[in-house]
Amino acid sequence: MQKGSASRIEIPASAWDSDETREILRRRDFAGLFAIAIKYGASQVRIGAVAELGQPAVNAILHGKRSIADLNVIERVAAGFGLPDHARMQLGLAPRDTASPTGDHDGEHEEQTTELTGRLDAAATIDATTIMVLHTDTDNLRYLDRKLGGPAIADKMRAQMTQIERAHHHAVRHGIRTRLAHLLAETSSLAGWQAINTLALNDAWTHYERAKAAAYEAEDPALLAYVSGEQAYVLIELGRPAEATELLHHVHAQHRTRLPARMRTWLSAAKAEAAAVLGDETACRHALDQTTALLPEGDGEPEMPYLFINAHHVARWRGNCLVRFGDPDTAEDLRSALAGMDGSYNRAESGVRCDLGHALLAAGKPEDAQPHIHRAQQLATMTGSRRQRRRITELAKAVNRALGH
Known part of the structure; x- marks a missing residue:
């Protein structure tokens, strides 16, 4: 049986x-x-x-x-x-x-032929305007993700992924297929980051593998470096920071001569975070100095809509990294990061307030940390970020111990 x-x-x-x-x-x-x-x-x-x-x-x-x-x-x-x-x-x-690998279902074979023909015909209608609309939809999902969180837009994400993936799989014209591959990589990477924040780490890894394959087909070194670098965060969340560091250094070494300054800035910041998790303060500070030196003006580049990094983001990264080493300037970096937020980065704000709470606790001010913890909990719950909720819970316990509760 x-x-x-x-x-x-x-x-x-x-x-x-x-x-x-x-x-x-x-x-x-x-x-x-x-x-x-x-x-x-x-x-x-x-x-x-x-x-x-x-x-x-x-x-x-x-x-x-x-x-x-x-x-x-x-x-x-x-x-x-x-x-x-x-x-x-x-x-x-x-x-x-x-004995009959296809099941010998003539009707099924005819249905498959009809279905494939229909999908090829549908993909053949995709033009530059259609891809622009799909790009806009993914950009809108990015905004909703950072403001509302992945769980709130899960249905929209699944529909977008299905539509792009089906179009890409059935596109024949090289130019259209390449642009769809680029969009598939961007959208899969967004899905991967959402999965990291809900701690669905196996799902996240799968999304990034799809994103890397699509980025290879799109022949875009910056996009490939980005999705590969983001995959390192799956390893960090799994408690494997040494492997994450190795991956980030490989990505940087393989692509650095072909990457724009903003992407190299982001990779340096990611290397700093991995070094901080490893407890390597020297490597962390060196990577943060590189991040500051490389940072170009502005918030992003039109050709890289998936990447946002400016001086406030770098301050947030410095705070997140150096709070682990008890740096006295950490709180100031984190306050600067908070000041630069426009109200749409709710999940990120949750993380910044959590880091600021850690900094205030390390400075012997646990009572000052409490309002930041409360607000961080609200934002993490609103955006469905299990990743942030886990960090905030640990911080709240440490603050309560310091207050004698």
Whole structure:
């Protein structure tokens, strides 16, 4: 008997034939797939059992806080839900009828041909104006992300990713395909940063791998350096700062002669942060000095809409790094960073206030840290940043100990 067959979830064969279900399978939308199972009487516990995931993971997937990328898990879901061959193929899995790898479904073959033709025709209509609109949509998502947080725009992000990825996969004209690859890299990188902030680190890694592949195809060294550098933050959050440092130095060495000053500034700041986590104050200060020396005027470059770094951002980075070493000037750097915020960087402000709370605690002023902790908690909750909430909780405990609570 096939593993898991005794507890297989019974779903009518007709359920796999609707257009909506086909789209769920093609997108690998496991929240939608789990919802189908629930519709036919399966509980979250039972879904977790057949997929060997556990109920908490199923709940997280249903609420868009986690996804599934591991092929073994996908295979278990397909087996546990009893997917017929044509549904397995739509999910990107091989059919079980190995004697006839395509399942020998003439109707299915005709449907696939029609579907592919339709998607190629749709991609052929994409022009420069369409790509500009898609770019604008991603820029708007960036703004909403830093103001409201990733969880608030999860549905919009999924829709944007699906649209761009499908267009890119079916674009034939080289110029259009290259520009779509560029946009796919930018959007995947944004999704990766959102996943880091919700501590969905496996999802974040997957997003960055997609972003790197797209950046390679786009032949843009600055974009490739950026998405590779951001991936280093997954390693930092995993408690692997030495590997993050190695990755950042490799990215800088490989691309530095082809990178604009603002990108080199950002990479230096990222290296400083990794060095601070490692506890290497000398390397951290050297990287921060490089960051200040390299910083060009202005906030960003039109050709790099994904990168914002100015003097206030550098002050924020200095504060975040040097607070770890008890630097007396840290609080001033962080106050400068706060002063430069325009009210749209809510998640970042949460981090700055957390760092400022640490600086005030180190200066022997735990009572002055409390209002910053309170505001940081509000902003972290509003933006759904588990990453910041974890840091703030640790700081609040330290402040309470210092106050004798």
